[in-house]
Amino acid sequence: MAPLFRPYEPDQQYLLPPSLRDWLPADHLVYFVSDTVDALDLDAFRARYRRSGSGNVGYHPALMCKLLLYGYATGVFSSRGMAQACETDVAFRILAAGDAPSHRTIARFRKEHLKAFEGLFVQVVGIAQDAGLVSVGTVAIDGSKVRANASKHKAMSYERMKQEDRRLKQKIRELTQRAEDIDAAEDEEFGEDSRGDEMPEALRTHEARRRAIREAVKRLEERKKKEDAEKLEAEKKRKASGKPRRGPKPKHPPGKPKPSDQENFTDPDSRIMNTKKDGFQQCYNAQIAVDAKEQIIVAAQVGQSAADNRSLLPVIDEVERNTHRRPRAVLADSGYKGERNFEGLRERSITGYIPLGREGRAPARQPDPKLHHTQAMRRRMATKRGKERYRWRKQIAEPPFGWIKECLGFRRFHLRGLDAVRGEWKLMCSALNLRRMGKNWAWT
Numbered sequence: 001m002a003p004l005f006r007p008y009e010p011d012q013q014y015l016l017p018p019s020l021r022d023w024l025p026a027d028h029l030v031y032f033v034s035d036t037v038d039a040l041d042l043d044a045f046r047a048r049y050r051r052s053g054s055g056n057v058g059y060h061p062a063l064m065c066k067l068l069l070y071g072y073a074t075g076v077f078s079s080r081g082m083a084q085a086c087e088t089d090v091a092f093r094i095l096a097a098g099d100a101p102s103h104r105t106i107a108r109f110r111k112e113h114l115k116a117f118e119g120l121f122v123q124v125v126g127i128a129q130d131a132g133l134v135s136v137g138t139v140a141i142d143g144s145k146v147r148a149n150a151s152k153h154k155a156m157s158y159e160r161m162k163q164e165d166r167r168l169k170q171k172i173r174e175l176t177q178r179a180e181d182i183d184a185a186e187d188e189e190f191g192e193d194s195r196g197d198e199m200p201e202a203l204r205t206h207e208a209r210r211r212a213i214r215e216a217v218k219r220l221e222e223r224k225k226k227e228d229a230e231k232l233e234a235e236k237k238r239k240a241s242g243k244p245r246r247g248p249k250p251k252h253p254p255g256k257p258k259p260s261d262q263e264n265f266t267d268p269d270s271r272i273m274n275t276k277k278d279g280f281q282q283c284y285n286a287q288i289a290v291d292a293k294e295q296i297i298v299a300a301q302v303g304q305s306a307a308d309n310r311s312l313l314p315v316i317d318e319v320e321r322n323t324h325r326r327p328r329a330v331l332a333d334s335g336y337k338g339e340r341n342f343e344g345l346r347e348r349s350i351t352g353y354i355p356l357g358r359e360g361r362a363p364a365r366q367p368d369p370k371l372h373h374t375q376a377m378r379r380r381m382a383t384k385r386g387k388e389r390y391r392w393r394k395q396i397a398e399p400p401f402g403w404i405k406e407c408l409g410f411r412r413f414h415l416r417g418l419d420a421v422r423g424e425w426k427l428m429c430s431a432l433n434l435r436r437m438g439k440n441w442a443w444t
Contacts, residue, residue: 072431079107114423140397148270342373
């Protein structure tokens with residue numbers, strides 16, 4: 001007797017067109033993403049589309065937003081991967097509704113609407129807040145180095161750039177002289193009417209490289225002048241307030257880069273940072289503020305400084321802008337400590353739980369008695385309540401970075417430039433929020 005199987009007829013024709021809603025379970029993430037995007041205000045995306053004229057028309061912004069959000073929520077970040085999935089993956093086919101945008105179209109949409117994605121992140125946070133998934137009572141803040149779309153081997157130090165500029169200048173002089181000697185010899189042999197005005201390939205290459213180096217030197221010098229001007233302004237305010245000076249006196253002359261300062265040719269906005277896992281790499285410092293209730297990201301920023309402490313107050317202010325509520329308590333690790341940060345928390349009537357040293361260890365030195373807010377934080381963190389509240393930080397702030405980097409595989413930005421990276425980080429955090437919201441949503 002032949003074994004029994006279910007009927008299997010791959011060439012069976014459908015008598016009626018199938019419904020896309022029957023292809024996946026009703027509680028699948030793809031339907032949640034689709035329904036949520038349909039509820040969002042996409043006017044910022046529509047503003048770039050033409051309203052009349054001839055020629056091909058663009059894809060609907062809702063379709064494109066759904067593809068990007070679902071792609072980032074499931075670990076598909078490349079435009080080519082999304083374009084291929086629109087042909088082979090059931091979930092992407094449902095979102096595309098039978099269309100198949102090219103990878104160039106997807107990449108162009110993402111690049112042209114980065115500002116709109118920042119506004120979309122705020123809308124997603126608002127939906128989570130309305131659904132009761134965000135309370136803005138206790139917020140944990142954390143940062144992580146995310147690699148830039150650039151190699152550290154495409155960077156050069158200020159001193160090396162100066163040396164290379166001099167070397168290339170001499171090389172160009174030699175090549176120019178050699179070309180002139182060859183021209184003179186050819187004129188003597190063939191006559192002056194023969195062509196000889198083409199620039200040698202080697203000379204073009206060296207001149208282009210020298211031009212790129214000189215532009216990098218100029219960017220580095222302008223950046224150093226801006227940073228030193230900010231430091232000088234902060235020093236004037238410190239003297240006017242009578243506060244004690246902290247840290248060693250700078251040895252390098254202001255307004256001039258150090259010999260070791262570097263500039264990257266691929267992504268000049270990125271900076272060399274220690275990633276701990278992969279050593280020093282071209283990176284950005286990605287910051288998030290996570291609500292304690294359901295671990296929804298309520299603020300997301302990207303900075304160029306490897307240090308975290310400059311980000312604390314700006315991230316808290318973004319939490320208030322996005323949620324229209326000010327957190328009552330903020331948890332952060334010792335990387336965010338500092339008298340100015342503690343003073344800012346006090347001015348905002350926020351209770352901070354930020355240790356002065358690494359967890360489980362005493363600070364390397366006792367804080368200056370004149371630093372009143374730092375002393376108050378030290379006393380708070382020494383109490384039983386302070387230690388208990390701070391223990392929550394790891395289980396609130398660190399899992400989102402684990403989901404982003406380890407589960408979804410987002411370890412490197414796909415765009416270049418600070419503004420583009422900020423938009424992509426908002427897109428990533430919006431996608432993660434939707435994934436979290438989909439798991440907590442009461443399906444009906």
